[in-house]
Amino acid sequence: MPADTLPDIEITTEEYERVRKLVYERAGINLGSNRQHLVQARLAKRIRSESFAGFRDYFRHLDSETNNEEITHLIDAISTNTTFFFRESDHFDFLAESLVSRIKSEKWDEKQYTLRIWSAACSSGEEPYTLAMVINKILKEYPSINAKILATDISQKILAQACAGQYDAQKIKSVPDEYRRHAFRHIGKSSSLYEISPEISKYITFAYFNLMTPQYPFKFGFDYIFCRNVMIYFDRPTQESVINRMAQHIRPNGYLIVGHSESLNGLRHKLEYVKPTIYRQKG
Ligand SMILES: C[S@@+](CC[C@H](N)C(=O)[O-])C[C@H]1O[C@@H](n2cnc3c(N)ncnc32)[C@H](O)[C@@H]1O
Missing domain, CATH: 3.40.50.150 (Vaccinia Virus protein VP39)
Structure with missing residues (x-):
């Protein structure tokens, strides 16, 4: 079934509290009580991509694993990665x-x-x-x-x-000209990617x-x-x-x-x- 025809995946308050506790204990990230929708949206993507039936099935899997692999994915899905070149210059x-x-x-x-x-x-x-x-x-x-x-x-x-x-051409715009020339090489003629x-x-x-x-x-x-x-x-x-x-x-x-x-x-x-x-x- 295509992802957009799947029924909504909802997280209960109890399940949210579990995610909160887990993320705090493992990564120190303090989600607060008002991020339930954000967490639901981010984890629902993961649940769909890995074909779990819903949050209950997802937690069953988390409980059963011994190698912490899914917890790593959970933290990946929750953490905010916003950044840019020369941020706070x-x-x-x-x-x-x-x-x-x-x-x-x-x-x-x-x-x-x-x-x-x-x-x-x-x-x-x-x-x-x-x-x-x-x-x-x-x-x-x-x-x-x-x-x-x-x-x-x-x-x-x-x-x-x-x-x-x-990085895409758009991303390297915040790099001052004096650095850009030495720091990046254009990948291929037709792409907008730089390395x-x-x-x-x-x-x-x-x-x-x-x-x-x-x-x-x-x-x-x-x-x-x-x-x-x-x-x-x-x-x-x-x-x-x-x-x-x-x-x-x-x-x-x-x-x-x-x-x-x-x-x-x-x-x-x-x-x-x-x-x-x-x-x-x-x-
Ligand atoms: C918003 S980014 C900041 C990036 C960069 N330092 C900046 O200021 O642009 C926050 C990063 O912290 C990482 N992070 C969150 N919890 C962490 C932890 N407990 N240990 C190490 N990194 C963590 C996230 O994965 C994310 O990439």
Whole structure:
């Protein structure tokens, strides 16, 4: 039967509460009580595409599986992945200015330094690729400095898109001209698709990572952590514990940058406030 002739798939309040609890426990995402319609619409797509009979059948399957595969799809379906190149562009201006000043004051160019940046909820890749464009331009003047960007997300589906690094012409419009030429290659003459060039992608490693992980496993600290537009979905206690885990992995004088609609106001942490949305590890 074609999808549009299937009867409506409705989620009961009890089933919605189950999804809410599951998504909160696994991903820290706090759905609130008024997202029932949104969740119904997003999961109904999944239920149809996998030919479950309805929500009851879907939950039976979730209960029976041992490998957590469907829970991963459920979180994929629920999470919001909106992002774009040079989003909240003042953060990239701040990165460029502070990076040049730190290279000079901390003499990174004299000691084979490896600059490390973490894009902690990278979605479809626009944020880490933007970071790479900015540092690529600066590091041309400092060839002895190495750079690595770790880009992570909880959604396997969105990570696959990020790794592919292919974007429609419309999407790359927000990239300033000075970067666009080096950063993208047109794929085929007749398509409107562009792919990220190796000059930019060479800095980035994409990986699955859930910010709810109790102990972050990183061997190295980061000079910059960009954790933007994800904590808005977390409640205050979750935000506080995520910030404190991140802070343990920021190098002295390193920065944590959060989204414009996020704030660490009222959360207990040891980072210094620099200006709205920007925090620093003491030197
Ligand atoms: C709105 S996007 C933000 C993308 C980018 N940082 C930006 O500001 O444009 C939020 C991303 O957070 C991811 N996410 C949600 N919960 C997460 C968690 N617990 N751990 C890691 N990533 C998570 C989602 O999959 C989604 O890709």
